[in-house]
Amino acid sequence: MKRALITGLTGQDGxxxxxxxxxxxxxxxxxxxxxxxxxxxxxxxxQDDIRIVQGDLLDEMSxxxxxxxxxxxxxxxxxxxxxxxxxxxxxVLTGETTALGVTRILNAVKAVNSDIRFYQAxxxxxxxxxxxxxxTESTPFYPRSPYGVAKVYGHWITVNYRESHDMHAxxxxxxxxxxxxxxxxxxxxxxxxxxxxIKLGLKKELRLGDLxxxxxxxxxxxxxxxxxxxxxxxxxxxxxxxxxETHSVEEFCELAFSHVDLAWQDFVVQDERFMRxxxxxxxxxxxxxxxxxLGWEPKTSFSELVTSMVDADIELISxxxxxx
Numbered sequence: 001m002k003r004a005l006i007t008g009l010t011g012q013d014g015x016x017x018x019x020x021x022x023x024x025x026x027x028x029x030x031x032x033x034x035x036x037x038x039x040x041x042x043x044x045x046x047q048d049d050i051r052i053v054q055g056d057l058l059d060e061m062s063x064x065x066x067x068x069x070x071x072x073x074x075x076x077x078x079x080x081x082x083x084x085x086x087x088x089x090x091x092v093l094t095g096e097t098t099a100l101g102v103t104r105i106l107n108a109v110k111a112v113n114s115d116i117r118f119y120q121a122x123x124x125x126x127x128x129x130x131x132x133x134x135x136t137e138s139t140p141f142y143p144r145s146p147y148g149v150a151k152v153y154g155h156w157i158t159v160n161y162r163e164s165h166d167m168h169a170x171x172x173x174x175x176x177x178x179x180x181x182x183x184x185x186x187x188x189x190x191x192x193x194x195x196x197x198i199k200l201g202l203k204k205e206l207r208l209g210d211l212x213x214x215x216x217x218x219x220x221x222x223x224x225x226x227x228x229x230x231x232x233x234x235x236x237x238x239x240x241x242x243x244x245e246t247h248s249v250e251e252f253c254e255l256a257f258s259h260v261d262l263a264w265q266d267f268v269v270q271d272e273r274f275m276r277x278x279x280x281x282x283x284x285x286x287x288x289x290x291x292x293x294l295g296w297e298p299k300t301s302f303s304e305l306v307t308s309m310v311d312a313d314i315e316l317i318s319x320x321x322x323x324x
Contacts, residue, residue, distance in 0.1 A: 001025060001026065001027050002024075002025070002026050002027070002073045002074065003026065003027045003028075003029065003070060003071065003072040003073050003074075004021050004026050004027070004028055004029065004072055004073065004074040004075070004076060005029045005030075005031060005053075005066065005067070005070055005072040005074070005075045005076070006018060006021075006028065006029070006030050006031065006076045006078060007031045007055070007057065007075075007076070007077050007078055007079035007105065008031075008077070008078030008079035008080065008121075009030025009031060009032060009043065009050070009052070009078075010030070010032060010039055010040060010042055010043060011042070011078060011079075011082070011183075012042065012177075012179055012181045012182050012183070012220050013078050013121065013177070013220055013223070013224060013227075014030065014042075014043075014076075014078050015042035015043045015046075015181055016179070016181070016220050016221045016223075016224045017076060017078070017224040017227060017228070018030060018043060018046060018050055019046060020224050020225060020228060021228070022046060022049050022050075024228070027051070028049070028050045028051065029050070029051045029052075029053050029066075029070050029072065030043070030050050030051070030052050030053070031053055031054070031055040031066065031079070032052055032053075032054060032055075033054070033055070033056050034054050034056070042181050053066055053069075053070070057079055057080075057096075057097050057101030057102075057104055057105060058096055058097065058101065058104075059104075060104040060105075060107060060108055063104055063105050063108035064108040064111060064112055067108055067109065067112040067113065067116070068112055071113070072116060073116065073117065074116065074117045074118075074119070074231050075105070075109060075116055075117070075118050075119065076119045076121075076227060076231075077101075077102060077105055077118065077119060077120050077121060078121045079097070079101065080097055080098040080101070080121065080150075080151075080154075081093055081094040081097045081098050081147070081150075082098070082147070083147070083183070083185055083186070084125060084145050084147045084148070085185070085274075086147075086185075087145050087146035087147035087150070088145065088146060088277060091146035094146050094147055094150050095146065095149075095150050095153075097150075098147060098150035098151060098153075098154060099149075099150035099151075099153035099154050099157075100153075101154075102120060102153070102154035102157055102158060103157050105118075106118065106157060106158065106161045106167070106169065109167065110161065110165050110167065114165060114166070114167050115168070116168075117168040117169075117170075117231040117236075118158070118167060118168065118169040118170070118231075119169075119170055119171075119172065119227050119230060119231055120154060120155065120158040120169065120170070120171040120172070121171075121172060121174065121227075122151055122154065122155040122158075122171040122172060122173045122174065122238070123147075123148070123151040123173065123174060124173060124174065124175040124176065124216065124240075124242070124283045124285060125143060125144075125145060125147055125148040125151055125280065126141045126143055126148055126151050126152045126155060126173065127139055127141060127142065127143075127280075127283060128141070128142045128143040128144035128145070128148050128280050129142040129144055129280070129281075130142070130280075130281075130282055130283065133282065133284060134242075134244065134284045134285055134286040135240065135283065135284065135285050135286065136240060136285075136286045136288075136289070137173065137238050137239065137240055137289060141155075144280050145280075148280075155171050155173070155238075158170075158171050159171070159238070162236055167236070168231070168235075168236045169236050170230040170231065170233075170236040170237055170238060170239070171238045171239075172223075172226060172227050172230060172238075172239055172241050173238060173239065173240045173241065173285070174223055174226075174241045174242075175215070175216040175217075175218065175240070175241065175242035175243070175283060175284075175285045176188075176215045176216060176217045176218070176283070177217070177218045177219065177220040177222075177223045177241075178217055178218075178219065178220060178305060178309065179219060179220040179221060179305075179309070180192075180308065180309050180312030180313070180316075181220070182220075182309070187208065187209075187249060187252075188217070188252060188306075188309065189309065189313075190206075190208075191206065191208070191249075191252055191253055191256050192256050192306070192309040192310045192312075192313045193313045193317075194206040194267075195256045195257055195259075195260060195262070195310050195313070196260075196310060196313035196314040196316070196317050197313075197317060198262065198267055199260040199262065199314065200314065200317055200318065200321070202317070204267070205267050205268070205269050206253075206267050206268050206269065207268075207269050207270075207271040207273075207274065208249065208253075208268055208269070208270060208271065208274055209270065209271065209272075209273075209274030209275045210249070210270075210275055211248065211249045211250040211253070211268070211270065212248055212249070212250065212281070213248065213249055213280060213281055213282070214246040214247060214248045214281065214282045214283065214284070215246065215247065215248075215249075215283050216242045216243055216244070216245060216246050216283050216284045216285050217243070217245075217247060217252070217302060217305060218241075218242060218243045218298045218300065218305070219298065219299070219300035219304075219305050221300070222298045222299050222300055223241050223298075225296060226239065226241045226290055226294060226296045227241075229294040229295070229296055230294065233293070233294070237293070239287075239289055239290045239293070239294065240285045240286060240287055240289065240290060241285070241287060241290055241296070242284070242285025242286070242287045242298075243285075243287070243298045243302070244284065244285065244286060244287055245284070245302060246282065246283065246284035247302055250264075252306060253268055255302075255303060255306045255307070256306050256307075256309075256310050259306070259307045259310050259311075260310065260314075
């Protein structure tokens with residue numbers, strides 16, 4: 001039985017990855033930070049099957065201790081300060097966790113057992129002000145937020161440890177991936193949650209920032225399979241994981257509202273408070289390498305993703321109302 005350690009277990013990706021690894025017969029350990037308010041909602045249905053352990057990307061000694069005790073075959077580093085908007089208000093914390101945190105865990109792996117296979121969650125936000133369309137593994141990075149800058153550091157330190165210390169360390173450059181488990185602070189979930197509330201008569205408007213940015217949106221449940229596949233290869237490498245399609249925030253709104261027979265123009269209000277200091281206008285990935293080498297392709301369409309998120313939020317809010 002293989003053992004895997006997942007940092008960021010309680011996040012969207014961590015929950016889907018844990019499900020996948022359990023299905024494949026892994027012994028799954030999930031790292032969480034010590035807190036009085038840890039939220040296990042996303043993993044409640046599998047919590048009894050996972051071994052939850054405490055550690056922190058800010059504390060390298062805690063990481064070394066975990067690796068020594070668990071002796072994992074694979075480590076998936078998904079933990080980060082992952083909300084782009086917050087990174088402007090907390091740039092130092094973002095750098096400590098999303099950038100230097102990667103160095104700490106790589107260093108711990110190298111010190112404890114350099115044969116452990118390592119996955120780093122890189123991000124399409126690294127491309128920022130895109131230098132070519134679509135973006136591939138060789139497209140130059142031009143990050144437009146402290147989060148994007150931190151992810152670039154995490155990406156290159158992973159490459160550096162791979163090449164300098166002969167480690168099986170791979171990075172998945174994941175484009176935007178969503179699900180009903182997405183946090184409410186992210187624009188996609190904000191949209192679907194508000195659509196559900198408006199449909200149920202609980203809200204009258206949805207305030208958003210710029211509606212024009214375009215993103216390559218896929219389903220998180222599909223993308224975690226690509227993470228796993230990277231660590232099954234004989235050689236480590238970096239891969240773009242995306243759908244190869246791009247859609248605007250406005251398109252997302254239109255599809256979400258029309259799914260419940262509403263016109264988005266009647267409810268969406270643009271609000272300067274949600275405008276970013278520097279916006280990423282167009283992201284669209286080329287997943288050809290992941291398809292060729294990993295045999296990976298996304299299974300969920302854009303429309304299926306959006307409508308499933310709306311349906312899930314309607315069900316969630318309706319259930320909450322019935323209990324109140």
